[in-house]
Amino acid sequence: MDAILSVLRVEILIPWLLAMVLGIFVGAMPGLTATMAVALIVPLTFHTPPIVGLAMILGVSFTAIFAGDIPATFLRVPGTPASGAAVLDGYEMNKQGKGPLAIALDLTCSTLGGTIGVLILITISPILASFALQFTHFEYFWLALLGLSMSAVITKGSTMKGLISMTGGLILSTIGLDISTGYPRFSFGSTYLMSGINFIPVMIGLFGISEVLRSISLTSHDQLGDAAIVSNVKADFRSVGSIMGRNKRLILQSSVIGTLIGALPGAGADIAAWVAYGMAKKTSKTPEKFGTGSEEGVIAPTTANNAALGGTWIPALVFGIPGDSITAIVLGAMMMYGLKPGPLVFQGSRDLVNQIFTVAVISQFFLLILGYLGIRAFTWFFKFPRNVVLAGITIFSIIGAYALRSSVFDVGLVLVFGILGYLMERVTIPLPPFILGLILGPMIEENLRIGLVKTSGNFWPFFNRPISAFFAILLVLIFLYEPVKLLIQKKRK
Amino acid sequence: MKRSFLVCLVLTLTAGILFAGGAKEAKYPTKPITIICPWAAGGGTDRTARFVAEQLSKKLGVPVNVVNKTGGSGAVGHGEGAAAAPDGYTITNLTFEINVLKYLGYADLTPENYIPLIQFNEDAAAVIVSAKSPYKNVKELLDDIKAKPEGTFKFSGSTIASAWDLPRIQMLMTYGIDPQKVKYIPTQGAAPAITELLGGHVDVITCSYPEAAGQIAAGALKALAIMADERNPNFPDVPTLKEQGVNVVGGTWRGFGVPLKTPELAVNTLRKALKEITDTQEFKDFMNKAGFGIKVRVGQEFGDFMINQYKALKPVMETAGYLKK
């Protein structure tokens, strides 16, 4: 109770709320990530007391991750990498004129996921952190493979085309410096290619710009923009309650997946969202609805990505190890306050830790309100004529990609992958597996190869360590579950 | 109608360009200055760069912006900094990596591509092991490495050929151990390496002391040595490697440079302003709190330091097998 009162003071609330508003703006902007939002806030926190600075950072990260779902739902442009999976069913719902419902569901689930993630952080973080330390290259390899297997789960239609798309993404991910030898692969002497293909401009291009190109080349003025314009552009909360009631188990499942993956220093909110989506489809009674505007398909990734944020703080607070790029910045800021993140924080600064937890929980309530206002502000944009909306999306995507690392090379990537995405959809090659391959490629390759260096070429540790074995069996189950089920049903007959 | 509209546009543009050509600088600085940071926003180098930018802006009375041009192990940012217009309005935040880019074949860049302004930071590599490990000093560790078969020991710290990897190789070489006798587990920076060490997945890591300070204070890890000329007043208990009879000094550093052919007026103004900043108590407080060591070398002294290190690294890179043929 003391902790609650101690953070609800004007001098904390004002910067806290302002930071959360900034988070909405940054998150909703394609190309600008939640990490960037936090990096923006950090210089300001140098001049504030610790709790004010940490409240700003916490607030900005939660709103930014949610706000990334807004353009993902309405425009098929993920605002942040963590929203990649939110595109799938959110945008489909929007095309059917159910965008306002999708975004309302999204906001409520983000809040709920965030809350559950934080509650897990408060209650069992020391256990989870020790668990996360067990993970090394062998376990991360399986986790990445599990993530990649989701591309088979989420692919509609031809499995072969899903495989082609995924392999394409994996191939793209091999461009750049090789981690174990430092050799620049497929870089043709360009320092930009040497840095590898950043998946953010690729995602903006594949999903967003390809849709703009498609919309322009259509004769009739349907699809993009129009769907959002004709519908009532307010978030629609009326049926959210009953939908959530039907999916209690799914929300819990996605929150737990999100928090667990977030707690692993080698994986973050983006992978969490994809895995949660795939697992939701695997455990759903109506898997065939996924990808066609299913409510479950909106709930799973959006719950998981906000839950993952709570997870990333677990290794950060317990061990002083960043759970992702956001907490890496947070740890730097904590050092500036003279706090030594790590086991001693819980003893030396117990009050502050309690305040952090309180701020994290209260931020969820603020997220609900500010997120709603953010949606209102964002949908105001659709009141413009269709061609103006198209011009706006294009220029914001371009400048957002540029801002990533101040380079027009990334703008070029947006264009190239915009065209590629357009062509791929023309020949019915699904886009999501491509993104999954690109994100997970380095994780799979590095962990496999460095793991093998560790063991001098012995594959055994990939199977005989308890967590490795668990993942390996889980993977087998995911793929054998259905054929075996069919077989048993046949036999019974 | 439509054409006249376009003509107007073109005329406006041309006028702008002509106007642009007319302006000549006699004073410095008269417009915003950009600092190119080759590393990502929010990281250590970025934070120091932004702090200095804020101070420099106050001193010179013009805005100073930090632009993060990341990628290629620093090749992108360092490259753009060296190729920028030599007018004194683009400063490069130089880091240790400038000394290895050419050896690795990433970019044709050496410290000689810049006019050195100032170095403001130096962090020695520390040799860190688990608190449970039996070694009390570096000598015991190195002797054991010598005695055990090849591949027994796993080292980590950061990416290959980084400021944390190369001192490790130098240490092994100086003690008469073939660097290939231990395994190196490359990671993306010190934090994941610390995770590996905490989880017991590697045996030894080399990174800066402050990065592992939290864990050392908590009694999970211990530092056997720092690779500096003398002990650090902030953690005086940690002996230097030199004291233990292995004469190796190494680690990372940060500084600023401008492209060659930058006018003398700009170079001198910047050097003076930056030197004054590093003398302030505010700067010292910032660096101490953030866990960065202070080392100031101005102008040519900084240049000589870089060149000497650049030359000294060649045999190290060669032995490690990192040198591009």
Add this chain to the structure above:
Amino acid sequence: MTKKPFRLNQEHVIGLVCLAVSAIILSITPTFPKGKANIGLTGPAFFPDLLAFVFILCGVYQLWYGTKNAPSYSPITLDTFRNLFKKKETRTAYLIILFMVGFILLFDALGFLLTTFLFLLLFLLRLGASRWQSLFYALFFTTIIYFLFGWLFTISLPSGILAYVGL
């Protein structure tokens, strides 16, 4: 059984692209350094080679699949290419791509303000907005982005030639 003439369709094209990409990869990877002596799998070429192999399988499958299911796909002929330029809307899409290429080439030189403004103006004009409307919205978005990114997000956008007039 009469032998049907071979007609190229989209499934074949996908297969051919896969094979071409594999060929490129396999022609480059032999120049990569080798992995550690006793663990061949760990070299930088291992993963790309593996993926190239998967792509070859995909490519072959697609060629077979395209031939087997030829009736369900419209064949690609010269007319297909002619049609690519027939519709006004498609031509607009090409033009937008061209504008973006121009944007990329000019962005650093002309600076953010001019390039963005020109890009938006041309984009809107081509998409059928009136001149004054285009002018208004081009200015509107340029200003918004300038303040959002430059001021609020403190991301420096290139000033290009406008640097000389102090912008």
